[in-house]
Structure formats: structure tokens, C-alpha cells
Amino acid sequence: MLGGGAASALWAHNATSASAEPEAPSEGVEPAVAVAAVAEIKQVKARYFRAVDTKDWELLKAQLTDDVVVDTTGSGGPVLVGSDAFIAFLQLTLSPAVTVHHGHSPEIEVTSPTTATGVWAMQDLLIFPGDPRVLGFGHYHETYESEDGRWRIAELKLTRVHMDPIGQQQLFGM
Amino acid sequence: MDPTTLHTVNSIEALKARFFRALDTKEWAEFESTLADDIEVDHTALGGHQATGASNYVALLREDYDGTVTVHDAHMPEIELTAADSAVGTWAMQVLLVRPDGQRVLAFGHHQDTYGLQDGRWLITTSASTRLQVDES
Numbered sequence: 001m002l003g004g005g006a007a008s009a010l011w012a013h014n015a016t017s018a019s020a021e022p023e024a025p026s027e028g029v030e031p032a033v034a035v036a037a038v039a040e041i042k043q044v045k046a047r048y049f050r051a052v053d054t055k056d057w058e059l060l061k062a063q064l065t066d067d068v069v070v071d072t073t074g075s076g077g078p079v080l081v082g083s084d085a086f087i088a089f090l091q092l093t094l095s096p097a098v099t100v101h102h103g104h105s106p107e108i109e110v111t112s113p114t115t116a117t118g119v120w121a122m123q124d125l126l127i128f129p130g131d132p133r134v135l136g137f138g139h140y141h142e143t144y145e146s147e148d149g150r151w152r153i154a155e156l157k158l159t160r161v162h163m164d165p166i167g168q169q170q171l172f173g174m
Numbered sequence: 175m176d177p178t179t180l181h182t183v184n185s186i187e188a189l190k191a192r193f194f195r196a197l198d199t200k201e202w203a204e205f206e207s208t209l210a211d212d213i214e215v216d217h218t219a220l221g222g223h224q225a226t227g228a229s230n231y232v233a234l235l236r237e238d239y240d241g242t243v244t245v246h247d248a249h250m251p252e253i254e255l256t257a258a259d260s261a262v263g264t265w266a267m268q269v270l271l272v273r274p275d276g277q278r279v280l281a282f283g284h285h286q287d288t289y290g291l292q293d294g295r296w297l298i299t300t301s302a303s304t305r306l307q308v309d310e311s
Contacts, residue, residue: 036175
């Protein structure tokens with residue numbers, strides 16, 4: 001997957017995204033509770049990605065705990081503590097860019113009625129002013145907490161598998 | 175989320191998956207079976223079409239996409255029931271069009287849908303698009 005340029009890497013990655021999502025059942029949590037939690041956590045992450053891409057910072061904040069810990073060292077960034085600090089960091093670094101984040105193949109484990117872990121495969125396209133672009137692949141490693149019946153992301157760590165600096169002409173053989 | 179709601183969400187996700195698969199494989203009868211008769215569609219923000227009515231929409235697609243390869247990849251659905259027989263949904267989208275002359279469009283954005291339960295089947299009642307990025311060769 002890492003050879004052959006951005007186009008083949010992108011297609012290979014997308015080919016696996018349609019496969020079933022492995023969801024590890026958790027001991028001590030009723031199946032109905034676990035299944036509902038997984039469904040809700042998937043939506044939390046979906047809203048997270050959509051909020052980042054549409055720069056809807058209030059929507060993003062609502063998916064995070066107030067004291068969320070975000071580790072961006074895999075992308076050369078810092079560890080941030082707190083949703084306000086993380087959002088300020090995103091505003092600083094991503095405001096000038098068009099971003100497209102797609103998450104795939106979640107592995108979500110419900111560890112108690114109010115806690116869960118998850119891993120997502122992720123593809124992100126970042127387009128900066130003047131059109132330098134980066135197409136990235138990696139994984140989000142996360143923990144989630146439920147409070148007052150709502151799930152939020154409590155910890156977030158992004159690891160990178162590959163980052164491809166590309167021009168528009170190379171994307172999908174354009 | 176109770177099991178009945180979860181089951182409905184799964185049904186709607188499968189409905190939208192069928193919409194995209196039938197669109198991309200040009201299986202027009204199966205495609206039309208996912209649409210409400212009076213569907214309102216506007217996908218112009220992602221290189222698609224605007225139409226009212228399922229038969230009008232399908233006719234427009236058949237004509238414009240004849241000989242065009244389309245690949246619609248939808249991710250991360252957010253489906254919510256608004257009543258026992260209606261729902262809304264948002265999908266993150268990646269759309270690739272390859273025209274007969276080789277011209278390409280690559281579009282990223284979101285689909286915003288409404289769904290309705292009619293005669294025991296879930297159908298798409300409206301679908302609109304918002305855009306993040308569109309590249310054309």
C-alpha cells in the first residue's frame with residue numbers, strides 16, 4: 001500500500017473501508033447497552049470529523065470532554081489538554097486549509113456502561129493556500145466517556161502510517 | 175438508543191448504501207427503488223444533479239452519466255429518527271466522476287438526507303449536498 005504513489009495507495013485504502021467493523025464484545029456490559037453505546041460513539045466520531053472539516057468549533061466542542069487529552073505528536077504537534085486548548089490549536093493550524101477527514105473500520109470496545117475505547121483508520125486530505133497538499137493515512141486511538149447519557153471523546157491520539165505531499169495533478173490521476 | 179431505533183438506523187444505512195451501489199453500477203431499477211416518488215434532490219455542490227420526482231431524477235442521471243464512471247464513497251453516517259416514520263441523515267462523501275473523454279471530477283463534501291417510512295419500507299425523501307472541495311482535471 002505504501003508503494004506506487006498516492007493514487008494506488010488511496011484506492012487500496014478505500015477498498016478496505018467497506019469491510020465489516022470488528023466490535024469486541026465486553027464482559028460485564030449487557031449486549032443491548034454495548035450495542036447502543038457503539039452506535040452512539042460512531043456518531044460522536046462522525047460529528048467530530050464533520051465539525052473539523054466544516055470548522056464548526058461549537059459542534060466539535062460538544063463531542064469532547066472538557067478535559068480531553070489530545071496527542072498530536074504523531075503529526076509533529078504537541079499534546080494538548082482541554083477542549084478549549086485543542087480547538088484553539090486547530091483554529092491556528094487548520095483555519096487556512098480545506099480539510100477532508102474520512103474515518104473507517106472502527107474497533108470500539110465498551111468497557112463499562114460509561115467507558116469505551118476505540119481505534120479508527122483515518123484518511124485526511126489537507127489543502128493549504130497556494131495548493132500545497134498533504135494526503136495522510138493513520139489511526140485514531142481514543143477513549144470515550146458517557147456522562148448524563150451522552151458519549152464524548154476523552155482521549156485522542158493520532159498515529160501516522162503515511163503522509164504524501166502531493167499536487168492536484170497526482171490525486172486520483174487527475 | 176433502543177434496539178428498535180438501532181434496527182431502523184441499520185435499515186437506513188443499508189438503504190443509502192444500496193442507493194450508491196445501484197447508482198455506481200447503473201442498476202437503475204434498483205436505484206429508483208430507494209427513492210420516494212416525489213423525492214427532491216440537489217447534489218449540484220458535489221458534481222451531481224438537481225431534480226424533483228424519482229422518475230425525473232433517474233432519467234436525468236441515465237442521460238448525463240451514460241458512459242461516465244461514477245464512484246460514490248460514503249462514510250461516517252449520522253442517522254437520527256425524527257418520528258416513528260421519518261429520519262434525517264448526514265454522510266461524509268467522496269465522489270469520483272470519469273467522463274467518457276477522460277475528464278475527471280473529484281469532490282468531497284456531505285450529503286444531507288431525509289428519509290420516510292412508506293408502506294413498511296424506508297425511502298429517501300430528500301437529499302442535498304454541501305461541498306468541501308471539488309477538483310476537476
